Amino acid sequence: MSDKHKPGRTEDKRSKPERLEARLTREQKELLQWAADLEGRTVTDFVVSHAQEAAVKTIEEHTLIKxxxxxxxxxxxxxxxxxxxxxxxxxxxxxxxxxxxxxxx
Structure with a gap:
């Protein structure tokens, strides 16, 4: 696995050339906004950080034998x-x- 795809790898916050878009219902957007507000984060930061955590967990679940x-x-x-x-x-x-x-x- 290259460094680019290693779980937990973080990049410089100023260097984010990639973009991800998602279409949501109003209820989904409001829910994400509420959760982000509770953590004092932007919706983007909230979604990206939680998606990254979920991705790492999913990769571990599929690559580790317990x-x-x-x-x-x-x-x-x-x-x-x-x-x-x-x-x-x-x-x-x-x-x-x-x-x-x-x-x-």
């Missing part, structure tokens, strides 16, 4: 103590092909 404590323990245990594989099992063959292709065998 395991429960029990699942984490089971995963680590399977890495430390892998099950024995039959030499002709599909997974064993795939591992062999991978090792050969990477020059590890």
């Amino acid at each position: 395991l429960s404590r029990e699942d984490s323990i089971a995963f680590i245990d399977s890495l430390i103590n892998p099950p024995a594989l039959q030499p002709d099992a599909p997974l064993a063959r795939a591992i062999s092909r991978y090792k050969e292709s990477m020059g590890l065998a």
